[in-house]
Structure formats: structure tokens, C-alpha cells
Amino acid sequence: MRTPSTRSLQTTVLALLIIGLIVLALGGYLAPLSRLALNPFVEAQTWLSTRFLAIQNYLNAPQDLARLRSRNLELEAEVSRLQAEIIVLKQQISETRVLSALVDFARVHPENRYVAAAVIGRDPNPFLKYIIINRGSDDGLRRSMPVVTQQGLVGRISAVTAGAARVQLITDNSSSVNIRIEPSKAQAVLQGSITGDLTLDLIPQAATIEIGDLVLTSGLGGNYPSDILVGQITSVRRKETDLFQGAAVQPVVDFAKLEIVLIVTNFQPVDIEPLIPSDISP
Amino acid sequence: MKVLIAIPILGSLLVFQSAVLNYFPLLYGTADLILITIIAWALQKNVQTAWQWGIIGALFVGFVSEIPYFVPIIGYSIAVGIALAIRQRIWQVPILAMLVTVFIGSLLVNMVTMISLILQDIPIPLMQSINIIVIPSIFLNLLFSIPLYIIFSDLAKWLYPEELEM
Numbered sequence: 001m002r003t004p005s006t007r008s009l010q011t012t013v014l015a016l017l018i019i020g021l022i023v024l025a026l027g028g029y030l031a032p033l034s035r036l037a038l039n040p041f042v043e044a045q046t047w048l049s050t051r052f053l054a055i056q057n058y059l060n061a062p063q064d065l066a067r068l069r070s071r072n073l074e075l076e077a078e079v080s081r082l083q084a085e086i087i088v089l090k091q092q093i094s095e096t097r098v099l100s101a102l103v104d105f106a107r108v109h110p111e112n113r114y115v116a117a118a119v120i121g122r123d124p125n126p127f128l129k130y131i132i133i134n135r136g137s138d139d140g141l142r143r144s145m146p147v148v149t150q151q152g153l154v155g156r157i158s159a160v161t162a163g164a165a166r167v168q169l170i171t172d173n174s175s176s177v178n179i180r181i182e183p184s185k186a187q188a189v190l191q192g193s194i195t196g197d198l199t200l201d202l203i204p205q206a207a208t209i210e211i212g213d214l215v216l217t218s219g220l221g222g223n224y225p226s227d228i229l230v231g232q233i234t235s236v237r238r239k240e241t242d243l244f245q246g247a248a249v250q251p252v253v254d255f256a257k258l259e260i261v262l263i264v265t266n267f268q269p270v271d272i273e274p275l276i277p278s279d280i281s282p
Numbered sequence: 283m284k285v286l287i288a289i290p291i292l293g294s295l296l297v298f299q300s301a302v303l304n305y306f307p308l309l310y311g312t313a314d315l316i317l318i319t320i321i322a323w324a325l326q327k328n329v330q331t332a333w334q335w336g337i338i339g340a341l342f343v344g345f346v347s348e349i350p351y352f353v354p355i356i357g358y359s360i361a362v363g364i365a366l367a368i369r370q371r372i373w374q375v376p377i378l379a380m381l382v383t384v385f386i387g388s389l390l391v392n393m394v395t396m397i398s399l400i401l402q403d404i405p406i407p408l409m410q411s412i413n414i415i416v417i418p419s420i421f422l423n424l425l426f427s428i429p430l431y432i433i434f435s436d437l438a439k440w441l442y443p444e445e446l447e448m
Contacts, residue, residue, distance in 0.1 A: 121300035125347045126312045126415050127395055127406070132300065132346070158348060166348060174404045194411060195310060256305075 098260045101150040113266040115139050119258045129172035129196055136163045144269040147261050152229035152252040153217060154261050171196040171255055179230055180218035184208050187218055190230060198231060203245035209236055215249050222270025284441050285331040288338045295319055296342050311418025313426050316343055317391055320358055321383045322431040324365035325376060326438035336362040350398060357394040361387030384427040388420040
């Protein structure tokens with residue numbers, strides 16, 4: 001039978017042992033021992049946790065997958081919407097650039113008044129080179145008004161309605177423009193064709209023209225203002241036996257990509273038909 | 283009153299041709315959707331408004347194009363006449379009738395256009411025009427003729443259903 005003194009001695013020894021262990025542990029002297037003792041537990045915990053997480057992921061995968069798929073669809077829709085927005089913004093940037101160039105052109109030629117118009121269609125007949133623009137008589141447009149871009153001459157208005165107009169391009173087969181060649185100052189006539197190619201006719205034999213010479217409107221005939229750039233000479237046809245020289249012209253305007261044009265509204269074409277002498281019959 | 287449906291249909295086709303299709307030429311030839319539509323309509327069995335469609339289409343084209351009014355009126359009227367004549371003779375093979383009529387109609391319309399331009403003293407190089415404009419235009423018209431024939435065949439059956447004989 002244990003006496004109370006024996007019991008208290010045991011308690012004291014146990015307490016001192018525990019305090020001693022704590023002090024040793026706090027001092028770090030038990031670290032190797034604790035490492036040795038805890039390692040198996042840590043290994044077991046890791047093993048169990050890994051398996052558990054795998055099972056948990058496997059069980060939760062359908063929900064995650066569905067959530068991911070849903071999120072993916074949302075993001076794809078957002079990407080499509082943004083891509084469409086980018087296309088619209090790029091188009092606006094392109095139009096702004098064109099308009100800005102046209103405004104610069106208008107600033108350089110302050111003597112003219114301009115109305116800007118968008119090209120909305122082309123003549124359905126393949127033999128004719130006409131475009132349709134979205135401005136008409138309501139915007140002050142009239143027949144025979146010249147049409148230009150910041151690059152150069154486009155043509156002139158051939159027909160007008162209230163809200164639209166038809167423009168004959170200088171590349172049209174029936175178009176003829178009186179021009180001046182720089183630097184020789186030679187006068188000639190620019191003709192269109194069914195292929196849209198531009199040729200110069202009636203160039204005097206005495207005129208010295210070379211490839212690269214600039215072609216501008218001369219203002220003769222009163223159909224177009226003078227000094228509007230038309231194109232550049234790309235080839236010269238000269239035969240001593242011919243009355244006149246000929247040349248091919250590369251237009252400065254890209255007629256296949258016309259988007260916005262300027263109509264010169266304060267230019268009045270002159271009708272010179274009454275001045276042309278009629279044939280005198282014998 | 284059913285003939286009035288020609289106005290929105292032909293108008294829409296002309297807008298599409300002018301705003302979109304003419305930016306995709308073959309050499310320098312373009313498709314003429316109005317001509318193909320008129321021919322497709324004229325070849326339908328129960329349709330009695332082929333001439334009206336032809337005139338409406340010609341007026342639309344004459345309004346939009348710089349070409350004088352009489353050119354599409356004459357050209358499309360000839361095409362409708364040919365279509366109606368062929369309809370009675372090749373009725374068992376409507377697709378063949380469509381192709382033949384579109385070929386002949388396209389050729390005639392382009393010839394009428396060329397003649398009118400020559401009469402206006404506009405120089406037209408004949409062989410060059412045929413090679414780079416007329417033949418490619420005919421090819422493009424033939425390309426669009428079958429799909430348009432199918433569409434307007436369905437439209438004709440809807441507007442003019444066949445009466446069942448009891």
C-alpha cells in the first residue's frame with residue numbers, strides 16, 4: 001500500500017521530468033529525437049492526404065469540369081465580342097484616317113468648298129465605270145461637279161437624286177479630261193477605256209515627255225478645275241509618222257478601293273457648246 | 283397584286299449586286315442578278331407575271347445604271363421572251379432550260395449594251411469586250427443561275443400553288 005508521501009514523490013518526479021523535457025525541447029536539444037519520432041507520422045499523414053485529395057478531386061471533377069467549361073464558353077463569347085468590336089474600331093480608324101487626309105487636302109486647297117461622300121455602290125453594267133455616292137441634291141450636289149480625293153481626280157457627277165448621286169470615273173470609256181503634263185506643260189486629252197486604263201491622246205509631237213512626268217488637269221474646256229493631280233506617265237508612244245504622241249497614265253487614285261470622296265461644290269462647269277462652231281453645209 | 287413582290291426582291295438583289303457583287307469581277311465581267319432572276323421567274327410553270335417582272339427589273343437597272351433605260355428594257359424583254367419560248371419546249375428539264383436561257387439572255391443583253399454604246403459614239407473594241415467582259419459575265423451568270431432558279435422555284439410554288447386535279 002502506497003503511502004501519501006510515495007504518491008507525492010512520484011508526482012514530483014513526473015513533474016520534474018516533464019519540465020525537464022520541455023526545457024530541453026525549448027532549448028532545441030530534443031530536435032533530432034522529435035524528428036525521429038515524428039517522421040513516420042508525417043509520412044503517414046502525407047500518404048493519406050495525397051490519396052484523400054486524389055479521391056476528392058476525382059469525385060469533384062465533374063463539377064469543376066462543368067464549371068470550367070461554362071467559364072470557357074463565357075470567355076470565348078467575350079473574346080468573340082471583343083474581336084467584333086476590334087473589327088468595328090479598326091474600320092473606324094481607317095475611316096478616320098481617310099477623313100483626316102481629306103480634311104488636310106481641303107485645308108491645302110482652301111479656295112474650294114467640299115462635301116464628303118461615301119461610295120455605296122458601283123454601276124451594275126460592266127461596260128461602264130461609275131460609282132454611286134450617298135450624297136445628293138439635298139446636300140448641294142449638282143450635275144457635272146468634279147469629284148476628287150486627297151490623292152487626285154476621281155471624276156464628275158453625272159446624275160443626282162435627292163439623297164444619292166452617280167459619278168463618272170475618269171477611267172470610264174466615255175470620259176475625257178483636258179490635262180497638262182508637267183514639267184513640259186504640254187496639253188493633251190486623257191481618255192478612259194473599258195478596262196479602266198488611262199491613255200493620253202493628242203500630245204503634240206514637239207512636246208518632250210518622259211516616263212514619270214506628272215499629269216494634272218489643265219482647266220481647259222471648263223469641266224474640271226485646273227491643277228488637280230491625275231496620275232503619272234508610265235509609257236510613251238512616239239512615231240515620227242504620227243500626228244500626235246500617245247502615252248499611258250497610271251492614276252494616283254486607286255479606283256478599286258474608293259471609300260470616301262470629296263465633291264467640289266463651288267466649281268461651276270462651263271458649257272462651251274454654244275462657242276463650238278457648227279458645221280457649215282455647202 | 284402578287285406581282286408587287288417583285289419590287290422588294292428585285293430591289294434587294296440590285297442593291298446587293300451594286301454594293302457587293304460588283305466588287306468581285308471576273309476579269310472585267312460581272313454577274314447580272316436581275317437578269318438571272320427574271321429568267322428564273324419566267325421559266326416557272328405557273329407564273330403569269332414574267333413580263334411584269336422583266337419591266338420592273340429593267341426600270342430598276344435603268345434607274346441605277348448610266349445605261350439608257352431602253353437598253354435593259356429591250357434586253358430583259360428579249361430574255362423573258364426567250365425564257366417563255368423555251369419553257370414550252372424544254373419543260374421536262376428545267377435546269378437545262380435555265381442554263382440555256384441564261385446563256386442566250388446574257389449574250390443578248392451584253393450585245394444590246396454594246397450596240398447602244400456604239401450608237402452613242404463611245405468606242406468599244408469588239409473582240410476585247412467579248413473576251414474580257416461578255417464571256418466572263420456569261421460565266422458568272424451561269425454560276426449563279428442554278429441557286430437562283432431553286433430559290434425562285436420555291437417562291438413560285440408558294441405564290442402560285444399547283445391546283446390538284448380531282
